[in-house]
Amino acid sequence: MQIRHIFEHLQKDLSSVFFELHEDSPSHGGDPFILVPAMSLLPVCDILKDMQRYDFQCLSNLTAVDFQDHLRLIYHLFSYTHHHSLTLTTSLLPPHYEIDSVSRLWPIANWFEREVFDMFGIQFRGHPSLKRLLLPQHWTGYPLRKDYERMAR
Amino acid sequence: MNEWLGEEKKVCIGPHHPVTRGGMNFIASLDGETLRQAIPEIGYCHRSLEKIAENTDYQGFTTYASQADPLSPYSCQWSYVMAVEKLAEITVPRRAEFLRVIAMELNRITSHLHFLSFMAEIIGAKILKAQSFKRAEIFSHYTTTFCGNDNMFLQIGGVVRDLCSSDWETTLIQFLDHLKTFIDEYSYTLKNNYVFQRQLSFTGVISVEEAIQYNLVGPNLRASGLAWDLRKNRPYSIYSELNLEIPTCQRNKGDAHDRVQVRIDEIAQSASLIRQCLEKIPQGPIQCKITEPIKPKTGEIYNCIEGVRGDTGTYLVSNGTTQPHRLKLRTGSFSSLALLEKMGREIPLSDYLTLIASLDISPWEADR
Numbered sequence: 001m002q003i004r005h006i007f008e009h010l011q012k013d014l015s016s017v018f019f020e021l022h023e024d025s026p027s028h029g030g031d032p033f034i035l036v037p038a039m040s041l042l043p044v045c046d047i048l049k050d051m052q053r054y055d056f057q058c059l060s061n062l063t064a065v066d067f068q069d070h071l072r073l074i075y076h077l078f079s080y081t082h083h084h085s086l087t088l089t090t091s092l093l094p095p096h097y098e099i100d101s102v103s104r105l106w107p108i109a110n111w112f113e114r115e116v117f118d119m120f121g122i123q124f125r126g127h128p129s130l131k132r133l134l135l136p137q138h139w140t141g142y143p144l145r146k147d148y149e150r151m152a153r
Numbered sequence: 154m155n156e157w158l159g160e161e162k163k164v165c166i167g168p169h170h171p172v173t174r175g176g177m178n179f180i181a182s183l184d185g186e187t188l189r190q191a192i193p194e195i196g197y198c199h200r201s202l203e204k205i206a207e208n209t210d211y212q213g214f215t216t217y218a219s220q221a222d223p224l225s226p227y228s229c230q231w232s233y234v235m236a237v238e239k240l241a242e243i244t245v246p247r248r249a250e251f252l253r254v255i256a257m258e259l260n261r262i263t264s265h266l267h268f269l270s271f272m273a274e275i276i277g278a279k280i281l282k283a284q285s286f287k288r289a290e291i292f293s294h295y296t297t298t299f300c301g302n303d304n305m306f307l308q309i310g311g312v313v314r315d316l317c318s319s320d321w322e323t324t325l326i327q328f329l330d331h332l333k334t335f336i337d338e339y340s341y342t343l344k345n346n347y348v349f350q351r352q353l354s355f356t357g358v359i360s361v362e363e364a365i366q367y368n369l370v371g372p373n374l375r376a377s378g379l380a381w382d383l384r385k386n387r388p389y390s391i392y393s394e395l396n397l398e399i400p401t402c403q404r405n406k407g408d409a410h411d412r413v414q415v416r417i418d419e420i421a422q423s424a425s426l427i428r429q430c431l432e433k434i435p436q437g438p439i440q441c442k443i444t445e446p447i448k449p450k451t452g453e454i455y456n457c458i459e460g461v462r463g464d465t466g467t468y469l470v471s472n473g474t475t476q477p478h479r480l481k482l483r484t485g486s487f488s489s490l491a492l493l494e495k496m497g498r499e500i501p502l503s504d505y506l507t508l509i510a511s512l513d514i515s516p517w518e519a520d521r
Contacts, residue, residue: 029240029471030452057365061455063481065470074468076455080365080381087455108368111491119203134196134520143204144479 001084003032006054010034013047033074033087041073041090042100048077048086049105055079056086059102062112064120066146071097071120092122101127119144161189168197172275172509175516177490179497179509188505191497193490198520206480211237211447214477215308221482222518225264227257228460229467229482229518230307235389236456236467237309241449248437249311250391255430256300256312258423262332263292264461265416265423268513269339272413275510276352281342288335295325309447311440322431329424340417343410353410357496357508360407367492370485371463373512375400376415377407383459395429398422409511416513446475462486462513486519 001009007021020035022028036044048054056077065072075088092099101124103109113124114133121142124130132139141148167178176197182189202221206214218233219226231253238245245253270285298317300306306313316322343349359369364377374381382399384392400418402411453470463485470479489512497505 024452028452029242029450030454033453058368060368060457060464061466061468061481061483063468063479063483065453065479074453076466076468080379083386106368107366107495108488108491111487111494134199136196143201 001054001082003034003086006084006086007034009053010044010047013051014040014044016040017044031087033089035089035091038073038090038092038099041088042102044088045075045102045105048088054086055081057081059106059109059112060085062102062109062116064116064122064144066120066144068146070094071122073099073116073122075102097121098123098125100125101130103127118142121145160184166191166506167194172506173516174271174514177514177516177519179493181497181502181505183502186502188497188500188502191493191505193493193497195490195516195520198517200521202482202521203480206477208476210475211241211449211477212309212445214480216305218482219305219307220517221484221521222462222486222515224267224515225260225461225518227253227260227307228458228462228465229484231257232456232458232460232465232467233469233480233482234307234309235458236454236469237447237449239456240452240454240469240471241309241447243310243443243447244441245311246438246441247391247435248315249439249441251430251434252312252314252316252439253307254391254395255316255427255434256296256306258426258430259292259296259299261423261461262420263289263296265420266292268416269413272510275507276348278342278346278348281339284335285339288332291328295321295328308440310443311438313440315439316434326428326431329427332424333421336417336420340414343413343417350410352503352507353413353511354408355406356409356504357511358406358408359492359496363492363495364407367495368488369463369492370488371459371461372415372419373412373485373489374463376402376411378402378405383457383464387457389458394433395426397426409507412511412513448473448475460485462489462515462518482521484518484521486514486516489514490519 017040023032048056056079058078060078061076063074071092073090077086116122117130118132118135161182161184164181164183166181167173168176178194180192219230221229266285266289270282273282359377361377361379364374380399380401385397385399400422402414404411449471451473455468457464457466466483468481472478
């Protein structure tokens with residue numbers, strides 16, 4: 001399925017959620033993605049994983065980006081049965097960087113979320129053991145945030 | 154011995170241990186020889202490449218990208234370079250695409266030969282280890298003669314060097330013939346040697362469902378029985394013009410034995426790809442004209458290629474300046490390590506060590 005079709009089906013399946021489709025434009029390049037509100041991320045992921053039509057068994061990547069006024073989480077999903085992929089994003093506004101964990105749906109999210117917590121300080125509700133992954137446990141600060149003081153400079 | 158049983162002891166496997174190949178640690182709770190729980194601890198090789206990317210220009214980061222994994226420099230480098238080219242709409246000359254495939258496949262053979270040598274060492278087959286390592290070294294030599302210093306071959310818009318000489322090609326093809334005999338021998342030993350069978354068969358079995366849930370990629374996924382290869386299923390570069398069979402294991406058990414067998418088959422496959430490339434390679438430029446500094450338009454892109462350890466993804470966010478706003482490298486070793494956390498329950502310690510070895514994890518790539 002193309003992302004546009006996924007978007008249309010999602011709107012029908014979850015009519016209470018407000019989806020936004022961002023597509024390629026002359027000023028904005030790259031992959032199209034679907035933006036969902038942070039509070040409806042878990043129900044959307046539930047449907048994307050379990051419904052036969054989408055069948056996204058695989059979370060190929062999870063990461064975050066700091067846009068200074070907000071943090072954005074990016075989920076790259078992939079389906080081996082339908083051979084289609086989807087970029088799902090959600091925005092988190094300061095100061096509450098908190099969202100539901102998807103590690104119940106995709107076990108790999110356990111480590112991805114730990115890495116995002118380590119680097120961006122986003123709290124994942126319902127994560128089995130949210131602690132730093134790459135940096136030492138006593139580290140302070142979240143290095144991939146734009147306001148992180150760079151010691152090397 | 155008996156007085157030790159029934160009492161759990163915590164032992165660290167690593168960060169320096171023969172199976173960890175660099176720096177990673179497993180905190181193991183042992184009951185005698187049985188592993189009750191193992192928690193992987195990574196970060197020993199963390200070089201904050203993603204932060205460095207945010208302070209380097211696009212062309213400058215290509216060198217860093219290759220350092221993500223010293224054993225397979227071109228996996229991350231190609232993935233990154235291709236992401237930038239897609240976002241900045243740069244078309245790479247055809248000859249450069251062929252040269253990239255040759256470098257990548259040479260690299261795949263070298264890395265897999267290192268793996269075979271490593272597996273032989275774990276099993277205790279010292280001579281086979283030495284033989285594999287010797288061949289890996291010869292391939293390293295071919296790669297270095299062709300690509301120069303490992304980390305500076307690919308660049309945005311093309312490659313740095315052209316093929317060296319016809320002499321290089323002739324000797325390489327002769328050596329590929331010789332390699333065929335060697336991997337047949339290795340394959341024979343793997344199938345018939347008692348020690349190999351005993352240690353590898355039914356050790357560390359990973360089912361397809363598990364592999365997909367934990368996002369296992371590349372040879373490890375194929376060993377579990379799913380014939381998925383980006384070079385074939387979602388062809389990029391010039392792979393669609395080449396004849397390629399996805400190597401999956403006939404046994405379909407998903408154990409350590411299959412993971413070794415798949416890599417042996419991949420070596421044969423890569424050798425065939427190199428031959429095809431050398432036959433078909435067109436004349437022409439190896440680098441297209443680009444305006445420095447590169448400024449891709451605002452946007453984000455996720456690009457995946459089939460690296461040595463499976464899908465190597467680059468997620469790139471550009472804000473229209475000369476430096477990336479955010480760069481994330483997604484690698485195969487990271488997901489293999491996440492799976493190891495789950496697999497390390499109630500199995501003999503020796504089986505767990507074989508499992509770690511058979512997944513061909515590179516800690517540098519997992520930590521970035």
